Amino acid sequence: MAGPAGGDPKGGVAPQSTRVANLAHFVTRSARRLADRPALVWGERSWSWREFDARIDAMAACLAGRFGVTKGDRILVQSQNCNQMFEAMFACFRLGAVYVPTNYRQTPAEVAWLQEAGGAAGVICNASFPAHAEACNASAKPPRFVLAIGEAAFGEDYDALVDAHLGESVPNTPVDRDDPCWFFFTSGTTGRPKAAVLTHGQMAFVATNHLNDLMPGTGAADASLVVAPLSHGAGVHQLAQVAAGATTVLMPSERFDVAEAWSLVERYRISNMFTVPTIVKRLVEHPAVDDFDHSSLRYVIYAGAPMYRADQKRALEKLGPVLVQYFGLGEVTGNITVLPPAEHSLDDEVARVGTCGFERTGMEISIQDEAGQELPPGTSGEICVAGPAVFAGYYDNPDANAKAFRNGWFRTGDLGHQDEAGYLYITGRASDMYISGGSNIYPREIEEKILAHPKISEAAVVGVPDPDWGEVGIAVLVAVAGETVSEAEIGAFLAEKIARYKMPKRFVFFEEMPKSAYGKITKKLVREALEERGILAGEAAA
Template identity: 70%
Template structure:
């Protein structure tokens, strides 16, 4: 492995830890006959999942030569094989390298090359991805196909051939890599954050402690996001405590089906992002199915606008849990549990906070020189603790920029109050300077989303010959509302300082989103240029 340790100092001593594959083995021992996984109309018991993982791990080792430290690329929509491949790689001490299946063949080929993948497991629908990965990454010695295809042997056929075979879990140390968690690449090429066995064991304990206390074999979790990223980490918690995982059928989000499955399987927890949670609670089917089993609806990836919070609380009750984190810290920075999600405004609601420090983690707001700033002052959010990743794979330059005095620099701006509650102002890259004043889009977006007729918004700083930069608000009106009738600038007049008012307001029918379901300002900038919506004029409406 070629990875520059970013934290400096003497080389750490080797510390043996549990192989993460043992989470599955433990649940199979205790709950073998119980259902561990649901996908559509199919179910698998914990014992069946464990047997299939053993079979695939045995095949990867004996047939395809995968050894400890080798990387296995996985390009697939959510399915049982994807979850199995995670534990098969862990069992061998190999590194699971999942992609977001919505990425293009060229994007995935870059990940194959950048990770030094030894082999590939690929959904049958992604023949083009398999071909481009083979061409770009000559170290790929095999490709297995999930489903029938012309580009590789069928995954399930390999499993069937080796059912009954077992293989001992590899010995692993705390810092041995288990997962390459690729960043979304919003500011350049994606980077592989190296997650390790010791780090992820802490993350599992931390998630169970801070996000979903009391989760156990009687619980069920529904997956509404790709297993390649946060949802995959979330499912590790379920496996560790014997809670079943429910995968909706189909690649696209079908909101009605999600609510049907929540009722049918008495789902108790879900991991999602604010945009998806908004879709779930605004769909009429939420009223037709029983969702009273839900105890924790966890959202992350971006702060949730206050108007959307209120609607979710009114619809689902006091079940919302927010956490703030990045892939590099596997989500473990802050938590805002249900008790702090208040439907009524006021001091106790702590409007705008993303919570307080996660158990075992420390957060500090620092200035550009690495000094801690006083409560209430804006600076960069920095973090230390066992959930921080080992560094970026084969990228010493990125590692040097990401760490300072042992602190991981998140690139997010925010401030902390006297009681330790964190408030995110926005990404450092989102801030713009207009007429010499620093302007933070997040503050303006929060105000705009209190307008009853606006559903989504993004505020961006765009070049201006007079002011240097000015704000442009791209909005989506609520269904059935005529955007022409919304005079947003007049409505904002007494709500924010005049210098913060967006110079231009643009209405679109829908907002560009990343492959992870987040509103992407990079895509919005590109779309603004493509549409030519930055012409002179106060308000622009385009399809």
């Protein structure tokens, strides 16, 4: 059949509406189909899909009728994981409003800045954070209203409002593909956090892709344990669970208790969980891993950072072939690569050691040089990505958008290379690399080598100024519990494994590695810890 004449890029087809399903429809269809099956479990309480949908309806009716929330309004949520936080997400979606969750461990001033920068019309704040609510109300652009999850003096009670509006039905607001649904704040490793704008169409693709590429076969018979804050990657993961009709199980408290996590896996026959490598490490090194039945697990999904090979092997030995790795930033909604269970192996000759996987369905990776030219396989450069999972841009931040996009590609700021088969290997963040004596040093390579030492549990290498070499490395290490190890021992161990110019100048031992609220080791926090101990000042003086 001949193609359309005239070179019309749309193929002669008139433009159509870009309307998509509202993300809250995930709840609607599960409530219709699975009405009395459990949607959410928290502690000793559970809510069926019918009850979950009704509570979302009630909050949506309250937000719209009592507080005048309409499509496009932003609602900031400051809370640790709880049923109300999960409901609020879908209540916002249902109204076409924008869900703006915070990292609940941020300070009152930081959260007030997020509320002001995001132009939030309202705030839903857990009673545990009165200072945060007060700071938002005192900001230059205070919210129209504040709701309190739990008994608090600073706002109307969330549950009382839900009870008052139960039975009211709110239809899902019509939305287009590019209508915003979520402001996903970056971690702010440099400067202020930026609000990545996620949209209904983008998130529908991500939920579908998660189910296809990360945890195929997930459905209403499955259950997912939440061991990370719902404000970020775990929230996206749970959105996919809702889409599949699977049960979401929250940890009973904000404190992560490994034994409790394994008891929930056994009790609810958990089939998947999303976490980060440091939490996987804690799960498999704790004695409780052998005390509870975890045979129901099919997918233990880890992201946020590559897993060190030693930790990966230990997890495979304890859990079997259930590990799934992915690489993705908030701006791409965790949707760049996947390394499925079948491609995790204990055998170094079989496994592609060090890879974070291949491109997710519908996504494309390009390794580019500083000028934006694509580099051949095996050559390191900046990891750039295109596809339906890429966000719409940063809210009200044209300078950041200009830096983040080039020729249609989103620039991740991560460095790496692809092999001939398309598997991606991350070298590190561009900001983590340092130059010593004119040579580029990538900390991750050194960290991997250090972690092969049986007495080392965690490692982080950072570059610091040096009068002779420009920059040198400092390795921050945490020893395995009960073990004693010296700088000289690690230096001798490393000397046979890396070139001399890559050798860290110093090895510093911490009792505990600084980590973000999401359990990730970040170089920013490591540097701050070194500064607090006066180590960086000492190096500069030397």
